[in-house]
Structure formats: C-alpha cells, structure tokens
Amino acid sequence: MAMSLSADDEDYDSDTAEQQRLPNRPKPKMAASTATTPAATTSSSTATAVKLPSNRTSSGARRRRTRCRKCEACVRTECGECHFCKDMKKFGGPGRMKQSCIMRQCIAPVLPHTAVCVVCGEAGKEDTLDDEDEKFNAMLMECSICNEIVHPNCLKVKDAAGVVNDELPNCWECPKCNYAGKTGKACKQKRGPGFKYASNLPGSLLREQKAGREEGDQTSTCASSMKRKSEREETPRLKTEDLPSRLPPLLSPSGLPRPRSEVPNFLRKKRKLFDDDEEEDEASAKKKPKKPWRPEEPLIPKLSHMKTEEEEDNSDEEEERQEKREPPRRSFKKDYSTVRKEEEHEKERREERDPPFRSLKDFNNLRKEEDQEEEKEDDDEEEEEDNNGKRGRDSSPALKNISLSLESDASRCSSPRAGPSSEGSETQEKAPRARAKRHRRKLPNRQLSTELSKQLNMEIRRTEHSLANENQQPLKSEPEDSENEEPKRGLRNGTAGNGGGGGGVERGAGGEGGGERPHLRAREMNGTSWELRHFYPPQITPLGLNRSSPTIRPLPARSPPKCVQMERHVIRPPPICPPPDRLPLADGRNHIAPREAWLTIFSHLSHRELCVCMRVCRTWNRWCCDKRLWTHIDLKRCKSITPLMLSGIIRRQPITLDLSWTNISKKQLSWLINRLPGLRVLLLSGCSWVAVSALCTSSCPLLRTLDLQWVEGLKDPQMRDLLSPPTDNRPVCNRVTDQSLSYFKRCGSICRIDLRFCKQVSRQACERFIAEMSVIVPFQLQEDKLLQKLHSTP
DNA sequence: CATAACGTAGTT
DNA sequence: AACTACGTTATG
Numbered sequence: 001m002a003m004s005l006s007a008d009d010e011d012y013d014s015d016t017a018e019q020q021r022l023p024n025r026p027k028p029k030m031a032a033s034t035a036t037t038p039a040a041t042t043s044s045s046t047a048t049a050v051k052l053p054s055n056r057t058s059s060g061a062r063r064r065r066t067r068c069r070k071c072e073a074c075v076r077t078e079c080g081e082c083h084f085c086k087d088m089k090k091f092g093g094p095g096r097m098k099q100s101c102i103m104r105q106c107i108a109p110v111l112p113h114t115a116v117c118v119v120c121g122e123a124g125k126e127d128t129l130d131d132e133d134e135k136f137n138a139m140l141m142e143c144s145i146c147n148e149i150v151h152p153n154c155l156k157v158k159d160a161a162g163v164v165n166d167e168l169p170n171c172w173e174c175p176k177c178n179y180a181g182k183t184g185k186a187c188k189q190k191r192g193p194g195f196k197y198a199s200n201l202p203g204s205l206l207r208e209q210k211a212g213r214e215e216g217d218q219t220s221t222c223a224s225s226m227k228r229k230s231e232r233e234e235t236p237r238l239k240t241e242d243l244p245s246r247l248p249p250l251l252s253p254s255g256l257p258r259p260r261s262e263v264p265n266f267l268r269k270k271r272k273l274f275d276d277d278e279e280e281d282e283a284s285a286k287k288k289p290k291k292p293w294r295p296e297e298p299l300i301p302k303l304s305h306m307k308t309e310e311e312e313d314n315s316d317e318e319e320e321r322q323e324k325r326e327p328p329r330r331s332f333k334k335d336y337s338t339v340r341k342e343e344e345h346e347k348e349r350r351e352e353r354d355p356p357f358r359s360l361k362d363f364n365n366l367r368k369e370e371d372q373e374e375e376k377e378d379d380d381e382e383e384e385e386d387n388n389g390k391r392g393r394d395s396s397p398a399l400k401n402i403s404l405s406l407e408s409d410a411s412r413c414s415s416p417r418a419g420p421s422s423e424g425s426e427t428q429e430k431a432p433r434a435r436a437k438r439h440r441r442k443l444p445n446r447q448l449s450t451e452l453s454k455q456l457n458m459e460i461r462r463t464e465h466s467l468a469n470e471n472q473q474p475l476k477s478e479p480e481d482s483e484n485e486e487p488k489r490g491l492r493n494g495t496a497g498n499g500g501g502g503g504g505v506e507r508g509a510g511g512e513g514g515g516e517r518p519h520l521r522a523r524e525m526n527g528t529s530w531e532l533r534h535f536y537p538p539q540i541t542p543l544g545l546n547r548s549s550p551t552i553r554p555l556p557a558r559s560p561p562k563c564v565q566m567e568r569h570v571i572r573p574p575p576i577c578p579p580p581d582r583l584p585l586a587d588g589r590n591h592i593a594p595r596e597a598w599l600t601i602f603s604h605l606s607h608r609e610l611c612v613c614m615r616v617c618r619t620w621n622r623w624c625c626d627k628r629l630w631t632h633i634d635l636k637r638c639k640s641i642t643p644l645m646l647s648g649i650i651r652r653q654p655i656t657l658d659l660s661w662t663n664i665s666k667k668q669l670s671w672l673i674n675r676l677p678g679l680r681v682l683l684l685s686g687c688s689w690v691a692v693s694a695l696c697t698s699s700c701p702l703l704r705t706l707d708l709q710w711v712e713g714l715k716d717p718q719m720r721d722l723l724s725p726p727t728d729n730r731p732v733c734n735r736v737t738d739q740s741l742s743y744f745k746r747c748g749s750i751c752r753i754d755l756r757f758c759k760q761v762s763r764q765a766c767e768r769f770i771a772e773m774s775v776i777v778p779f780q781l782q783e784d785k786l787l788q789k790l791h792s793t794p
Numbered sequence: 795c796a797t798a799a800c801g802t803a804g805t806t
Numbered sequence: 807a808a809c810t811a812c813g814t815t816a817t818g
Contacts, residue, residue, distance in 0.1 A: 062813090098810075099810095
C-alpha cells in the first residue's frame with residue numbers, strides 16, 4: 001500500500017479545516033491517507049469511514065448498507081450466470097469474490113437495522129409521526145460526507161441546509177457538512193455510502209449512471225433541512241424511499257437534469273450489460289413490465305403491490321419503512337414476514353388456480369426416497385424411436401402444412417401487439433394496455449406451462465438420476481452440444497452424433513466413472529459454468545438479434561431454474577426389459593389389471609397428472625411414459641427450454657410438439673428434431689428464425705405441419721433454406737478437420753475415405769494427403785473429398 | 795481502469 | 807455459527 005505523505009498532508013489539511021468547523025466530526029482515520037491523488041479523494045473518504053473497525057463506534061464510522069429487500073433486484077433470484085454467481089460456491093465457484101449476483105444488486109441499499117442516531121442513540125422514529133416533515137426529522141439520515149447517522153431532529157444546526165441524496169435511502173449531506181461548504185464538491189466526488197452497490201461492480205446497473213449523474217444535480221439542496229426537502233418538486237424527499245420500486249432519478253423521465261451526452265453512454269453500457277435479452281430501456285433498472293416472469297421467482301404481485309402503493313401514495317412506503325424501524329429489529333422482521341406472507345398468499349392463489357400442482361406438491365412431500373426409483377422407458381418405444389435407417393435426406397418430404405404469419409417484420413415492429421401476447425393466430429387483446437398488467441394477466445397461463453415444464457424437469461431428473469444409478473452407468477449426453485458443439489467435450493462418445501440415429505436414446509461416455517453418483521453429481525454441478533457459458537449463449541444471442549422490435553417475445557432465459565439447468569441431464573440407454581405388464585404389489589403378487597388397462601386409465605389424465613403418477617412407482621413411471629399418452633406435448637410459452645425438458649420430450653416421442661413462443665435455441669431444436677423421428681406436427685410460432693433454422697439441417701421425415709407464425713426474421717431466403725434439402729449435419733463429422741487426415745496415414749490398409757460431408761475438410765488437404773501417401777498407398781480423389789485407393793492390394 | 799480478492803458487517 | 811455480500815484493497 002503506497003502512502004503518500006503529501007497526500008496525507010493535503011487530507012490532513014482539509015480535514016483539519018473540517019474539524020474546526022465541525023467539532024462533531026471524528027478525526028479522519030489515519031489509514032484514510034491511502035488516497036494519493038485528488039482523484040482518489042472519494043475512496044479516501046469512504047475508506048476512511050469504512051475500513052477501520054476501531055472507529056466504527058465513533059459517529060463518523062460509516063455504516064455498511066444492506067439490501068432493501070424490496071427492489072426488483074433484491075427480490076429476484078440469482079442469475080447463476082454472472083461473474084459473481086459463478087464465483088459462488090453454490091454455483092460451483094471458489095467463493096472468493098463474495099459479491100452478490102449482478103442482477104441482484106440492490107438499487108436502494110438501506111441502513112442496517114442496527115444503525116442508530118449518533119446523537120440520541122436511537123433508531124429511526126419516523127413511524128411515530130404522521131406529518132411528512134416530522135417524519136423526515138425523525139428518520140435516520142446518513143451523511144455521505146461525514147458519515148454520521150442522525151435524526152435531523154437531533155441536529156442542533158437546524159438552520160443549515162441539508163442536502164438529501166435521492167440516490168440512496170436515508171442519505172444526505174448533513175447540514176453541518178453542507179454549511180461547511182462541502183456540498184458541491186462532495187456531491188461530485190462522492191456518491192454517498194452504499195453507492196458502490198450500484199456503481200462499482202462490473203456489470204452494475206448503475207455504473208454509467210454514476211458517470212451520467214456526476215455532473216447532474218443528484219442531490220437537492222435544502223435551505224432549512226426540513227422545509228426545502230419537502231419542497232423539492234422534482235425529487236421530493238420521500239423519493240429516496242421510493243427508490244426500490246421506482247426508476248432511479250436519473251432514469252426517470254421527470255428526473256433531474258443530466259448531461260445529455262451521457263445518456264447514450266449510459267444506455268449503451270446498459271444495453272451491453274443486458275445484451276442478452278433485454279431491450280434498450282429495459283436496461284433501466286426499474287422497468288418491470290417487460291421483465292420476464294421467472295418461475296423460480298416470487299410472483300410479481302408482490303412487486304406490483306408495492307408499486308401500486310407507491311403510485312397511490314408515497315407515504316405508504318414511508319409507513320412501511322417506519323414499521324421496520326420500531327422497534328427496529330423486530331418490526332423489520334415483521335415487515336419481511338409480511339412480504340413473505342404476501343408471497344405465500346400469492347402462491348396459494350396460484351396453486352388454487354392450478355390444483356394439480358398443489359396436489360403434486362403435497363404428494364411429493366409424502367414421497368419417500370424409495371419411490372424415486374424410476375424406470376426406463378419402454379423397450380418397444382425405444383425400438384420405434386430407433387429410426388436410424390429411416391431418416392431421409394429430405395428435410396420433410398411429408399410436410400404438408402406450414403403456417404406462416406403474413407405480417408412482415410416491419411409491421412410487427414410497428415405493432416407491439418404483434419408479440420406473443422397475440423398468441424399466434426389467436427389474437428385477442430388489441431387495445432394497448434399497460435404492459436405490466438398484461439404481463440400479470442398472462443401469468444396464470446404461462447405459469448401452467450411453466451409449472452408443467454418444471455414438473456417435467458423434476459420428474460425427468462429424478463427418473464434419470466435413479467436410472468443412471470440403477471444402470472450403474474453414468475450415461476450422459478447433453479442435448480446442447482451433441483451436435484454442433486465444440487470438440488472440447490471429450491467425454492462424448494462417437495455415437496452421440498449419429499444424426500439422431502439412436503432415436504431417443506444415446507449412450508454417453510461410459511468410461512466416466514460408472515455408477516458414482518456423487519461423483520457424477522459433483523461433476524454435473526461443476527459443469528455448470530461451462531454449461532452456461534457454452535450452452536446458453538447460443539440460445540440467447542440469436543434471439544437477441546432483433547432488438548429493435550418491440551415484440552414482447554419471451555425473453556431468453558437469463559436465469560432459468562437453476563437446479564434444473566445446472567445439471568447435466570442424462571440420456572438413458574435402451575431399457576433392458578420391456579415394461580412389466582402387471583403392477584407388482586407389496587405382497588409379491590401382481591395387480592390384476594394389465595398394463596393396457598392402466599394405460600386406458602392414464603389416458604384420461606392430464607400430463608400434469610401423469611407426471612404425478614410417474615412418481616408413484618417405477619412401474620407407473622414406465623407406463624406413464626408410454627408415448628401414446630404423450631402424443632401431444634405442449635410447451636407453448638415455456639420461456640426456458642432446458643436440456644432436461646428436451647430429453648423428457650424425446651423420451652415421450654410426441655407426434656405433436658408445441659414449442660411456440662419459447663426460446664428454444666437452434667442447437668436445442670436441432671438436437672430435438674433429430675431425435676423425434678415420428679414428429680408430425682411442430683409448432684414454432686413466435687420462435688426466432690435462428691432457432692427455426694435448425695430445421696434446415698435436420699431431418700424430420702414425417703413432419704406434416706409446421707407452424708411458423710410470427711417467426712422473427714423469416715423471409716423468402718429463409719423459406720428457401722427451410723424447404724431445401726437439408727445440408728448435411730451429421731455432427732461427429734462436422735468437427736473433423738484437415739488435421740484428421742494425417743491420422744489416416746497410420747492406416748495402411750484403408751481403401752476408401754469419404755470425407756465429403758466433413759465441412760471442415762478441404763479438398764486441398766485431401767490432395768495433400770494423397771500426395772503424401774502416394775509412396776505408401778496410392779489414393780485418388782474419386783470425387784471431391786472422396787478418397788479411393790487406386791490399386792487394391794490384398 | 796477493471797476486476798479479483800479479502801476482511802468483516804450484517805443477517806439469518 | 808453460518809451465511810451473504812459490502813466496501814475496500816490488491817493486482818494486472
């Protein structure tokens with residue numbers, strides 16, 4: 001640590017001056033002099049406040065702020081994808097960085113509940129009062145300059161101007177500091193305590209905001225700490241409290257002036273940060289409506305509730321806050337639990353709307369581990385699935401029905417209604433409405449499919465998990481990279497790329513430590529980062545191409561259900577035996593009803609119910625997976641299609657598959673299609689062309705109906721590509737390069753090398769190979785990249 | 795300047 | 807006590 005005497009001196013000087021004016025302010029801590037340049041003044045002052053525990057007790061010791069727990073960031077779940085998430089142990093990282101998820105950076109960090117007024121030693125007391133100004137005087141305010149936390153009321157210097165910082169709750173420049181003339185400078189150089197939350201971190205939502213606001217007047221000066229504060233028309237004092245549920249001042253259209261030139265920069269940066277999925281102002285921290293609802297998140301109503309409150313009356317939030325304050329800790333708990341209760345209520349409401357899930361949940365709770373053992377799918381299914389030879393070159397000779405949206409991209413762009421909300425052909429809502437409302441309104445429906453998919457995921461995972469165990473063979477293969485992936489995955493065995501030749505079943509690398517579940521699990525978990533890095537980007541990026549469209553396309557899954565997505569999923573081998581015809585009973589005998597009878601019963605159940613049944617026992621599990629029960633799989637609007645879901649689909653071999661308005665990626669779709677040889681109806685409306693283009697390289701011989709309504713970017717050339725015979729996409733060959741030719745040199749007896757479909761092998765390399773081999777074995781190029789030995793030597 | 799790492803405050 | 811993660815420091 002480099003210390004500069006001169007800097008010290010400077011600091012000392014200024015601080016001395018301060019001290020003279022501000023008797024209350026604790027002497028700057030010596031370590032603060034780390035600041036060596038004027039530019040570092042900021043850190044100097046903050047460091048001063050924070051770093052020395054010895055000074056914590058003193059009034060000026062800065063309090064670390066903590067989450068508000070209310071803002072959008074606070075209520076969401078960890079993305080699992082950002083730097084910090086990846087660092088976390090729970091995501092398989094080393095846990096060194098100890099930072100919160102980028103997406104979870106609180107936008108309005110609050111003072112800890114242990115904070116007390118430096119003068120009277122009490123917590124905030126604003127809840128005891130009604131009058132706005134009174135409230136203000138009774139709440140704790142932390143000075144961003146001297147770090148003192150006081151009740152404005154407790155200050156003796158009442159006539160001095162206090163400057164409230166709108167950026168942070170309970171933050172101001174106290175009258176003393178302000179009076180001392182530090183306002184302007186401090187304002188520019190110092191963001192105030194807690195600002196780091198939003199500004200300092202990589203990917204911070206407010207990072208550029210900081211720059212943008214540096215010059216803008218983010219604080220409001222008050223001549224008399226009380227009066228002026230309440231007078232501030234643009235950023236009323238209480239706005240501070242509103243932050244959690246409001247646009248930050250900078251972003252607010254009615255916000256304080258800011259240098260225009262910085263806005264684009266800010267947005268640009270943001271856009272970059274949110275590149276993955278969101279639209280321009282989406283990046284603005286607080287635009288909720290567009291934010292996709294995530295199944296794993298508490299449902300929006302809580303937020304919306306808060307928002308409503310805030311819209312109705314600013315003081316409501318204040319009151320909420322007050323509740324937290326007195327008595328500080330307990331009331332906070334209460335407050336928090338209230339929030340939780342609300343969530344639970346909502347959850348209940350949801351579950352009422354969705355009874356099967358409720359019952360499932362209950363049911364699951366009763367389940368014992370032994371029930372988790374499940375079985376492989378039926379042999380006969382597998383046989384039918386095994387379509388190795390069937391697959392023709394033709395993409396879809398049987399295709400009879402393609403539904404297209406007649407609207408151009410442009411028209412769609414101009415019509416925000418043209419998005420998913422219109423649900424393909426079944427357009428309903430026409431009148432523009434508040435997005436948030438629409439969003440909310442859609443929740444139930446969406447939730448159904450989401451829940452279904454979750455259910456599916458869960459069931460699949462359990463099944464596969466146990467199967468992997470049962471078979472003493474960790475069979476794994478990832479849909480995401482079985483085809484066009486990087487060669488990195490040495491684990492994948494060669495057969496994995498047979499263009500889906502194995503039907504729905506593939507053997508993964510068998511040599512990976514058979515049967516070691518913990519090992520496998522660990523690997524699965526540890527693979528997360530890799531998985532996310534390599535699997536999700538392709539899913540996200542293509543969909544992100546048409547950013548300008550206001551279409552409310554389901555956003556790419558920035559944080560799909562983690563537990564699900566994390567794990568490598570397993571593709572099971574063909575089952576060893578056909579499913580039993582009778583249900584074995586506890587007493588060793590078999591149930592009287594044959595499988596077919598059961599299937600008849602099962603056929604009356606919904607998919608959701610089937611999922612429940614699948615968890616009853618292994619026999620039911622196998623029976624319920626009978627593809628006759630799953631001829632139509634509807635995953636419409638499932639925002640995130642996970643690998644597990646893909647394998648679940650394959651296991652069930654549907655005839656009709658609805659993937660409309662999902663964010664399925666090209667890779668996923670490609671993987672899927674190649675493994676659904678019996679698919680006849682495929683609904684892809686609302687998907688991106690990038691994803692749909694998977695069909696160009698996949699064969700789906702029986703496909704008869706293809707719904708491409710609202711496929712973004714689908715134009716004539718795309719249609720041409722789609723309907724042209726597929727380019728060869730046999731995956732194991734896609735990655736064979738020129739280099740591989742050299743390996744053939746070892747094969748003295750090889751007679752014919754057909755590399756025609758190896759895109760990465762060049763004719764030149766073949767010629768070179770022939771030249772080099774000519775001495776040993778004479779080859780000729782029979783055709784482009786088809787090498788034939790000239791004289792067959794016995 | 796960006797970001798990794800760290801000590802430890804704050805919360806559960 | 808365990809956990810999260812803030813705000814700083816170290817490093818490249």
